[in-house]
Amino acid sequence: xxxxxxxxxxxxxxxxxxxxxxxxxxxxxxxxxxxxxxxxxxxxxxxxxxxxxxxxxxxxxxxxxxxxxxxxxxxxxxxxxxxxxxxxxxxxxxxxxxxxxxxxxxxxxxxxxxxxxxxxxxxxxxxxxxxxxxxxxxxxxxxxxxxxxxxxxxxxxxxxx
Amino acid sequence: xxxxxxxxxxxxxxxxxxxxxxxxxxxxxxxxxxxxxxxxxxxxxxxxxxxxxxxxxxxxxxxxxxxxxxxxxxxxxxxxxxxxxxxxxxxxxxxxxxxxxxxxxxxxxxxxxxxxxxxxxxxxxxxxxxxxxxxxxxxxxxxxxxxxxxxxxxxxxxxxxxxxxxxxxxxxxxxxxxxxxxxxxxxxxxxxxxxxxxxxxxx
Numbered sequence: 001x002x003x004x005x006x007x008x009x010x011x012x013x014x015x016x017x018x019x020x021x022x023x024x025x026x027x028x029x030x031x032x033x034x035x036x037x038x039x040x041x042x043x044x045x046x047x048x049x050x051x052x053x054x055x056x057x058x059x060x061x062x063x064x065x066x067x068x069x070x071x072x073x074x075x076x077x078x079x080x081x082x083x084x085x086x087x088x089x090x091x092x093x094x095x096x097x098x099x100x101x102x103x104x105x106x107x108x109x110x111x112x113x114x115x116x117x118x119x120x121x122x123x124x125x126x127x128x129x130x131x132x133x134x135x136x137x138x139x140x141x142x143x144x145x146x147x148x149x150x151x152x153x154x155x156x157x158x159x160x161x
Numbered sequence: 162x163x164x165x166x167x168x169x170x171x172x173x174x175x176x177x178x179x180x181x182x183x184x185x186x187x188x189x190x191x192x193x194x195x196x197x198x199x200x201x202x203x204x205x206x207x208x209x210x211x212x213x214x215x216x217x218x219x220x221x222x223x224x225x226x227x228x229x230x231x232x233x234x235x236x237x238x239x240x241x242x243x244x245x246x247x248x249x250x251x252x253x254x255x256x257x258x259x260x261x262x263x264x265x266x267x268x269x270x271x272x273x274x275x276x277x278x279x280x281x282x283x284x285x286x287x288x289x290x291x292x293x294x295x296x297x298x299x300x301x302x303x304x305x306x307x308x309x310x311x312x313x314x315x316x317x318x319x320x321x322x323x324x325x326x327x328x329x330x331x332x333x334x335x336x337x338x339x340x341x342x343x344x345x346x347x348x349x350x351x352x353x354x355x356x357x358x359x360x361x362x363x364x
Contacts, residue, residue: 113352123353125354125355
Protein backbone atom coordinates (compact mmCIF):
# COMPACT_ATOMS: atom_id res chain seq x y z
CA UNK A 1 0.00 0.00 0.00
CA UNK A 2 2.79 2.34 0.97
CA UNK A 3 4.56 1.52 -2.26
CA UNK A 4 1.51 2.33 -4.30
CA UNK A 5 1.18 5.62 -2.51
CA UNK A 6 4.82 6.42 -3.16
CA UNK A 7 4.44 5.51 -6.79
CA UNK A 8 1.40 7.74 -6.99
CA UNK A 9 3.26 10.62 -5.39
CA UNK A 10 6.20 10.18 -7.69
CA UNK A 11 3.86 9.91 -10.64
CA UNK A 12 2.22 13.18 -9.76
CA UNK A 13 5.53 14.93 -9.35
CA UNK A 14 6.98 13.63 -12.55
CA UNK A 15 3.98 15.20 -14.26
CA UNK A 16 4.59 18.52 -12.60
CA UNK A 17 7.66 19.60 -14.61
CA UNK A 18 5.70 19.09 -17.81
CA UNK A 19 3.64 22.11 -16.83
CA UNK A 20 5.25 25.28 -18.15
CA UNK A 21 7.15 26.89 -15.31
CA UNK A 22 5.98 30.40 -14.65
CA UNK A 23 8.22 33.10 -13.24
CA UNK A 24 6.30 35.54 -11.13
CA UNK A 25 7.77 39.02 -10.82
CA UNK A 26 7.56 40.19 -7.21
CA UNK A 27 8.37 43.27 -5.15
CA UNK A 28 9.87 43.54 -1.70
CA UNK A 29 6.43 43.55 -0.05
CA UNK A 30 5.62 40.20 -1.66
CA UNK A 31 8.96 38.81 -0.55
CA UNK A 32 8.32 39.97 2.99
CA UNK A 33 5.03 38.08 3.00
CA UNK A 34 6.91 35.01 1.93
CA UNK A 35 9.43 35.53 4.73
CA UNK A 36 6.77 35.41 7.45
CA UNK A 37 7.03 32.38 9.70
CA UNK A 38 4.71 29.80 8.13
CA UNK A 39 1.70 28.57 10.14
CA UNK A 40 2.45 25.08 8.92
CA UNK A 41 5.09 23.27 6.99
CA UNK A 42 8.54 24.42 6.00
CA UNK A 43 9.31 27.29 3.65
CA UNK A 44 12.68 27.42 1.91
CA UNK A 45 13.65 30.50 -0.05
CA UNK A 46 16.69 30.27 -2.29
CA UNK A 47 18.16 33.46 -3.77
CA UNK A 48 19.86 32.90 -7.10
CA UNK A 49 20.59 34.42 -10.48
CA UNK A 50 21.31 33.10 -13.96
CA UNK A 51 24.79 34.68 -13.76
CA UNK A 52 25.66 32.96 -10.47
CA UNK A 53 27.55 29.72 -11.09
CA UNK A 54 27.35 28.19 -7.59
CA UNK A 55 23.62 28.97 -7.58
CA UNK A 56 23.14 27.00 -10.77
CA UNK A 57 25.22 24.16 -9.41
CA UNK A 58 23.05 23.73 -6.33
CA UNK A 59 19.68 24.13 -8.03
CA UNK A 60 19.28 20.54 -9.31
CA UNK A 61 19.49 19.00 -5.85
CA UNK A 62 17.28 21.67 -4.36
CA UNK A 63 14.75 20.75 -7.00
CA UNK A 64 15.15 17.04 -6.23
CA UNK A 65 14.76 17.72 -2.53
CA UNK A 66 11.56 19.64 -3.22
CA UNK A 67 10.21 16.52 -4.83
CA UNK A 68 11.40 14.28 -2.02
CA UNK A 69 10.17 16.50 0.83
CA UNK A 70 6.95 17.80 -0.66
CA UNK A 71 4.86 15.33 1.35
CA UNK A 72 6.59 16.59 4.50
CA UNK A 73 5.22 20.03 3.87
CA UNK A 74 8.31 21.62 2.30
CA UNK A 75 7.68 24.45 -0.12
CA UNK A 76 10.60 25.84 -2.06
CA UNK A 77 10.79 29.24 -3.67
CA UNK A 78 13.60 30.11 -6.04
CA UNK A 79 13.86 33.90 -6.01
CA UNK A 80 15.91 35.22 -8.91
CA UNK A 81 17.84 38.43 -8.44
CA UNK A 82 18.35 38.83 -12.17
CA UNK A 83 17.39 42.15 -13.66
CA UNK A 84 13.76 42.20 -14.73
CA UNK A 85 14.89 43.42 -18.16
CA UNK A 86 16.19 39.93 -18.96
CA UNK A 87 13.13 38.05 -17.66
CA UNK A 88 11.93 36.99 -21.10
CA UNK A 89 15.30 36.67 -22.81
CA UNK A 90 17.24 34.77 -20.14
CA UNK A 91 15.41 33.91 -16.95
CA UNK A 92 12.34 32.23 -18.43
CA UNK A 93 14.27 30.14 -20.98
CA UNK A 94 16.71 29.11 -18.24
CA UNK A 95 13.93 28.05 -15.87
CA UNK A 96 12.17 26.18 -18.65
CA UNK A 97 15.32 24.25 -19.45
CA UNK A 98 16.03 23.39 -15.80
CA UNK A 99 12.52 22.06 -15.13
CA UNK A 100 12.63 23.03 -11.49
CA UNK A 101 10.25 21.73 -8.87
CA UNK A 102 9.05 24.55 -6.68
CA UNK A 103 7.98 28.11 -7.34
CA UNK A 104 10.22 30.44 -9.31
CA UNK A 105 10.03 34.20 -8.81
CA UNK A 106 12.03 37.25 -9.79
CA UNK A 107 12.54 40.04 -7.29
CA UNK A 108 12.30 43.31 -9.14
CA UNK A 109 14.08 45.72 -6.81
CA UNK A 110 17.12 47.76 -7.82
CA UNK A 111 18.01 49.41 -4.54
CA UNK A 112 19.78 46.45 -2.99
CA UNK A 113 20.93 48.31 0.08
CA UNK A 114 17.30 48.95 0.86
CA UNK A 115 16.14 45.36 0.59
CA UNK A 116 19.02 43.12 1.77
CA UNK A 117 18.73 44.14 5.43
CA UNK A 118 14.97 43.85 5.28
CA UNK A 119 15.29 40.29 4.09
CA UNK A 120 17.79 39.46 6.82
CA UNK A 121 20.31 41.68 8.65
CA UNK A 122 22.75 38.76 8.67
CA UNK A 123 22.78 38.55 4.89
CA UNK A 124 25.80 40.27 3.30
CA UNK A 125 24.23 40.21 -0.14
CA UNK A 126 26.30 37.39 -1.61
CA UNK A 127 24.44 34.66 -3.49
CA UNK A 128 23.55 31.86 -3.36
CA UNK A 129 21.77 32.44 -0.08
CA UNK A 130 19.02 30.29 1.40
CA UNK A 131 16.53 31.03 4.15
CA UNK A 132 14.55 28.25 5.80
CA UNK A 133 11.51 28.90 7.96
CA UNK A 134 9.40 26.62 10.10
CA UNK A 135 7.32 27.29 13.19
CA UNK A 136 9.38 29.77 15.17
CA UNK A 137 12.65 28.67 13.60
CA UNK A 138 14.51 30.54 10.94
CA UNK A 139 17.97 30.14 9.50
CA UNK A 140 20.01 31.93 6.86
CA UNK A 141 22.70 30.07 4.97
CA UNK A 142 24.96 32.24 2.86
CA UNK A 143 26.91 30.44 0.17
CA UNK A 144 26.51 27.21 -1.73
CA UNK A 145 25.20 24.20 0.15
CA UNK A 146 26.27 20.64 -0.52
CA UNK A 147 23.49 18.05 -1.09
CA UNK A 148 24.05 16.39 2.29
CA UNK A 149 23.93 19.79 4.02
CA UNK A 150 20.60 20.56 2.42
CA UNK A 151 19.27 17.14 3.31
CA UNK A 152 20.35 17.54 6.95
CA UNK A 153 18.74 20.96 7.10
CA UNK A 154 15.47 19.70 5.66
CA UNK A 155 15.47 16.68 7.96
CA UNK A 156 15.93 18.96 10.94
CA UNK A 157 13.24 21.42 9.94
CA UNK A 158 10.69 18.80 8.90
CA UNK A 159 11.10 16.95 12.20
CA UNK A 160 10.14 20.02 14.24
CA UNK A 161 6.65 19.51 15.70
CA UNK B 162 43.29 16.27 32.26
CA UNK B 163 40.40 18.50 33.14
CA UNK B 164 42.36 21.47 31.88
CA UNK B 165 42.94 19.79 28.57
CA UNK B 166 39.24 19.09 28.32
CA UNK B 167 38.43 22.71 29.04
CA UNK B 168 40.93 23.86 26.46
CA UNK B 169 39.41 21.60 23.84
CA UNK B 170 35.97 22.77 24.78
CA UNK B 171 37.11 26.37 24.59
CA UNK B 172 38.69 25.79 21.20
CA UNK B 173 35.48 24.22 19.97
CA UNK B 174 33.51 27.24 21.08
CA UNK B 175 35.91 29.57 19.33
CA UNK B 176 35.58 27.50 16.17
CA UNK B 177 31.81 27.38 16.43
CA UNK B 178 31.50 31.11 16.89
CA UNK B 179 33.98 31.72 14.08
CA UNK B 180 31.68 29.82 11.79
CA UNK B 181 28.57 31.73 12.70
CA UNK B 182 29.50 35.25 13.73
CA UNK B 183 30.34 37.80 11.09
CA UNK B 184 34.03 38.48 11.34
CA UNK B 185 36.44 41.03 10.09
CA UNK B 186 36.82 44.75 10.32
CA UNK B 187 34.07 47.07 11.27
CA UNK B 188 33.90 50.82 10.84
CA UNK B 189 36.35 52.31 13.35
CA UNK B 190 38.78 49.39 13.27
CA UNK B 191 42.42 49.80 12.30
CA UNK B 192 43.63 47.57 9.50
CA UNK B 193 46.61 45.26 9.99
CA UNK B 194 49.22 45.52 7.27
CA UNK B 195 49.28 42.82 4.60
CA UNK B 196 51.53 41.92 1.71
CA UNK B 197 50.19 40.59 -1.58
CA UNK B 198 51.56 40.12 -5.07
CA UNK B 199 50.50 42.65 -7.67
CA UNK B 200 49.97 41.84 -11.35
CA UNK B 201 53.33 43.49 -12.09
CA UNK B 202 55.10 40.88 -9.95
CA UNK B 203 55.91 43.27 -7.12
CA UNK B 204 54.59 42.92 -3.62
CA UNK B 205 52.31 45.63 -2.30
CA UNK B 206 51.58 46.41 1.34
CA UNK B 207 50.02 49.26 3.25
CA UNK B 208 53.56 50.47 3.95
CA UNK B 209 53.71 51.45 0.26
CA UNK B 210 51.07 54.08 0.96
CA UNK B 211 52.94 56.25 3.42
CA UNK B 212 51.90 59.39 1.55
CA UNK B 213 48.27 58.49 0.91
CA UNK B 214 45.45 60.13 2.86
CA UNK B 215 43.51 56.94 2.63
CA UNK B 216 42.65 53.99 0.42
CA UNK B 217 39.70 52.59 -1.45
CA UNK B 218 40.17 48.83 -1.02
CA UNK B 219 38.03 46.84 -3.45
CA UNK B 220 37.63 43.08 -3.23
CA UNK B 221 36.82 42.17 -6.79
CA UNK B 222 37.61 39.59 -9.45
CA UNK B 223 37.67 38.83 -13.15
CA UNK B 224 34.75 36.46 -13.21
CA UNK B 225 31.81 37.73 -11.18
CA UNK B 226 29.23 39.43 -13.42
CA UNK B 227 28.58 41.98 -10.70
CA UNK B 228 32.29 42.77 -10.42
CA UNK B 229 32.35 43.21 -14.19
CA UNK B 230 29.39 45.57 -14.03
CA UNK B 231 31.34 47.72 -11.58
CA UNK B 232 34.77 47.45 -13.20
CA UNK B 233 34.59 50.73 -15.11
CA UNK B 234 33.27 52.47 -12.01
CA UNK B 235 36.24 51.18 -10.01
CA UNK B 236 38.62 52.51 -12.67
CA UNK B 237 36.80 55.86 -12.59
CA UNK B 238 36.99 56.03 -8.79
CA UNK B 239 40.75 55.64 -8.96
CA UNK B 240 41.03 58.34 -11.65
CA UNK B 241 38.93 60.66 -9.56
CA UNK B 242 40.42 60.05 -6.13
CA UNK B 243 44.02 58.83 -6.55
CA UNK B 244 45.21 62.38 -7.38
CA UNK B 245 43.46 63.53 -4.21
CA UNK B 246 45.24 61.01 -2.02
CA UNK B 247 42.69 58.17 -2.00
CA UNK B 248 43.84 55.59 -4.55
CA UNK B 249 42.13 52.27 -5.29
CA UNK B 250 43.73 48.98 -4.27
CA UNK B 251 41.96 46.04 -5.90
CA UNK B 252 42.28 42.58 -4.33
CA UNK B 253 41.14 39.33 -5.94
CA UNK B 254 40.30 36.82 -3.16
CA UNK B 255 39.11 33.92 -5.32
CA UNK B 256 40.91 30.59 -5.33
CA UNK B 257 41.99 30.10 -8.96
CA UNK B 258 41.79 26.33 -8.61
CA UNK B 259 38.04 26.76 -8.28
CA UNK B 260 37.73 29.67 -10.67
CA UNK B 261 40.23 29.40 -13.52
CA UNK B 262 39.30 32.84 -14.80
CA UNK B 263 40.81 34.35 -11.66
CA UNK B 264 44.32 32.94 -12.13
CA UNK B 265 47.28 35.27 -11.78
CA UNK B 266 47.80 35.23 -15.56
CA UNK B 267 44.15 36.09 -16.20
CA UNK B 268 44.36 38.90 -13.65
CA UNK B 269 47.44 40.27 -15.44
CA UNK B 270 45.62 40.09 -18.75
CA UNK B 271 42.55 41.86 -17.44
CA UNK B 272 44.52 44.63 -15.73
CA UNK B 273 46.44 45.24 -18.94
CA UNK B 274 43.40 45.15 -21.24
CA UNK B 275 41.58 47.69 -19.13
CA UNK B 276 44.73 49.67 -18.19
CA UNK B 277 44.03 49.56 -14.48
CA UNK B 278 45.73 52.57 -12.97
CA UNK B 279 45.93 50.79 -9.61
CA UNK B 280 47.37 47.58 -8.17
CA UNK B 281 45.40 44.39 -8.68
CA UNK B 282 46.57 42.01 -5.98
CA UNK B 283 46.14 38.28 -5.74
CA UNK B 284 44.87 36.97 -2.41
CA UNK B 285 44.51 33.35 -3.50
CA UNK B 286 44.53 32.04 0.05
CA UNK B 287 41.78 34.50 0.93
CA UNK B 288 43.62 35.48 4.10
CA UNK B 289 43.38 39.23 3.54
CA UNK B 290 39.73 39.01 2.52
CA UNK B 291 39.06 37.01 5.71
CA UNK B 292 40.91 39.56 7.84
CA UNK B 293 38.74 42.30 6.35
CA UNK B 294 35.57 40.24 6.60
CA UNK B 295 34.83 40.50 2.89
CA UNK B 296 32.12 38.09 1.78
CA UNK B 297 31.46 38.92 -1.85
CA UNK B 298 32.80 40.58 -4.95
CA UNK B 299 32.65 43.50 -5.29
CA UNK B 300 33.01 44.55 -1.63
CA UNK B 301 34.50 47.93 -0.76
CA UNK B 302 36.37 49.20 2.30
CA UNK B 303 37.31 52.87 2.53
CA UNK B 304 40.28 53.48 4.80
CA UNK B 305 41.40 56.81 6.20
CA UNK B 306 44.97 57.35 7.28
CA UNK B 307 45.45 58.45 10.86
CA UNK B 308 48.53 58.72 13.06
CA UNK B 309 47.81 55.20 14.36
CA UNK B 310 47.30 53.68 10.92
CA UNK B 311 44.62 53.02 8.33
CA UNK B 312 41.16 53.13 9.86
CA UNK B 313 38.01 51.67 8.30
CA UNK B 314 35.47 54.42 7.61
CA UNK B 315 33.06 52.74 5.20
CA UNK B 316 32.14 49.17 4.23
CA UNK B 317 29.84 48.21 1.41
CA UNK B 318 28.74 48.96 -2.12
CA UNK B 319 29.89 51.52 -4.69
CA UNK B 320 26.45 52.93 -5.44
CA UNK B 321 22.81 51.97 -5.45
CA UNK B 322 22.29 51.00 -9.08
CA UNK B 323 24.28 48.11 -10.47
CA UNK B 324 22.53 48.28 -13.83
CA UNK B 325 23.35 51.85 -14.68
CA UNK B 326 25.96 54.06 -13.04
CA UNK B 327 24.25 57.17 -14.39
CA UNK B 328 20.96 56.19 -12.77
CA UNK B 329 22.49 55.68 -9.32
CA UNK B 330 21.25 58.43 -7.06
CA UNK B 331 23.39 57.38 -4.12
CA UNK B 332 27.08 57.13 -4.89
CA UNK B 333 28.19 55.78 -1.54
CA UNK B 334 31.94 55.59 -2.15
CA UNK B 335 32.18 58.92 -3.92
CA UNK B 336 30.21 60.62 -1.16
CA UNK B 337 32.14 58.97 1.67
CA UNK B 338 35.56 59.84 0.23
CA UNK B 339 34.36 63.39 -0.45
CA UNK B 340 33.29 63.72 3.17
CA UNK B 341 36.61 62.33 4.43
CA UNK B 342 38.46 64.80 2.21
CA UNK B 343 36.64 67.67 3.80
CA UNK B 344 37.60 66.38 7.24
CA UNK B 345 34.19 64.90 8.07
CA UNK B 346 33.06 61.38 8.83
CA UNK B 347 31.09 59.65 6.08
CA UNK B 348 27.35 60.06 6.57
CA UNK B 349 26.69 56.54 5.35
CA UNK B 350 29.20 54.10 6.80
CA UNK B 351 27.78 50.77 5.74
CA UNK B 352 25.69 49.51 2.83
CA UNK B 353 24.90 46.17 1.27
CA UNK B 354 24.69 44.90 -2.27
CA UNK B 355 24.23 41.70 -4.19
CA UNK B 356 27.44 40.06 -5.29
CA UNK B 357 29.16 36.75 -5.90
CA UNK B 358 30.29 34.66 -2.97
CA UNK B 359 34.07 34.58 -2.63
CA UNK B 360 35.45 31.26 -3.89
CA UNK B 361 37.43 30.48 -0.74
CA UNK B 362 40.43 28.22 -0.88
CA UNK B 363 39.47 25.01 0.87
CA UNK B 364 41.49 24.24 3.97
